[in-house]
Amino acid sequence: MKIFCIGRNYVDHAKELNNQVPKQPLVFMKPPTALLRNNDPFYIPEFSEDVHYELELVLKIKKNGKYIQPAFTKDYYESIALGIDFTARDLQSKLKEKGHPWEIAKGFDNSAALSSFVNLPTEENIKFQLFKNDVLVQDGSSQDMIFNFDTLIVHISKFFTLQQGDLIYTGTPAGVGPVSIGDHLVGTLQGQTLFDFYIK
Ligand code: ZN
Numbered sequence: 001m002k003i004f005c006i007g008r009n010y011v012d013h014a015k016e017l018n019n020q021v022p023k024q025p026l027v028f029m030k031p032p033t034a035l036l037r038n039n040d041p042f043y044i045p046e047f048s049e050d051v052h053y054e055l056e057l058v059l060k061i062k063k064n065g066k067y068i069q070p071a072f073t074k075d076y077y078e079s080i081a082l083g084i085d086f087t088a089r090d091l092q093s094k095l096k097e098k099g100h101p102w103e104i105a106k107g108f109d110n111s112a113a114l115s116s117f118v119n120l121p122t123e124e125n126i127k128f129q130l131f132k133n134d135v136l137v138q139d140g141s142s143q144d145m146i147f148n149f150d151t152l153i154v155h156i157s158k159f160f161t162l163q164q165g166d167l168i169y170t171g172t173p174a175g176v177g178p179v180s181i182g183d184h185l186v187g188t189l190q191g192q193t194l195f196d197f198y199i200k
Contacts, residue, residue, distance in 0.1 A: 009171025
């Protein structure tokens with residue numbers, strides 16, 4: 001099982017980190033050991049002083065495919081979850097400065113929190129929100145994605161065979177920020193709570 005992630009897929013988020021808006025999807029991966037499920041707590045790792053949350057819509061791939069053409073992308077997903085792409089922003093900034101790969105800042109154990117899956121909403125525009133300690137900190141709409149689900153599937157499957165069960169974290173809207181011990185994170189999709197867990 002592979003976990004794909006997309007960077008800078010919302011204009012407002014790219015700007016808040018002073019990044020350029022990409023012309024092609026920016027793809028990176030996390031290993032399966034990054035998964036954090038069942039509302040288990042997230043433990044802040046000792047190697048970072050600045051772990052950020054990034055709330056994202058997560059697609060589950062339902063069948064194998066390579067070089068998937070635009071007309072067929074919708075056959076490849078039907079369920080969606082919310083995820084948090086936990087990021088060691090301090091490590092990532094140092095790695096980016098040097099032009100180095102950022103795996104250790106993004107793919108460490110438990111860095112990919114994942115909610116339960118629901119059927120893809122029928123609405124074109126999927127709304128999702130993150131509350132930190134009951135305060136709304138991220139308020140996203142799928143229509144604000146630079147590269148939509150179908151474009152991402154076409155792009156990723158040019159390089160990697162997509163396999164049943166693979167996940168795509170589709171990028172985060174604006175509002176990312178740090179987590180601290182004791183924080184309480186709640187994620188909602190179309191108003192329905194999909195995850196609820198604590199930072200330890
Ligand atoms: Zn992300």
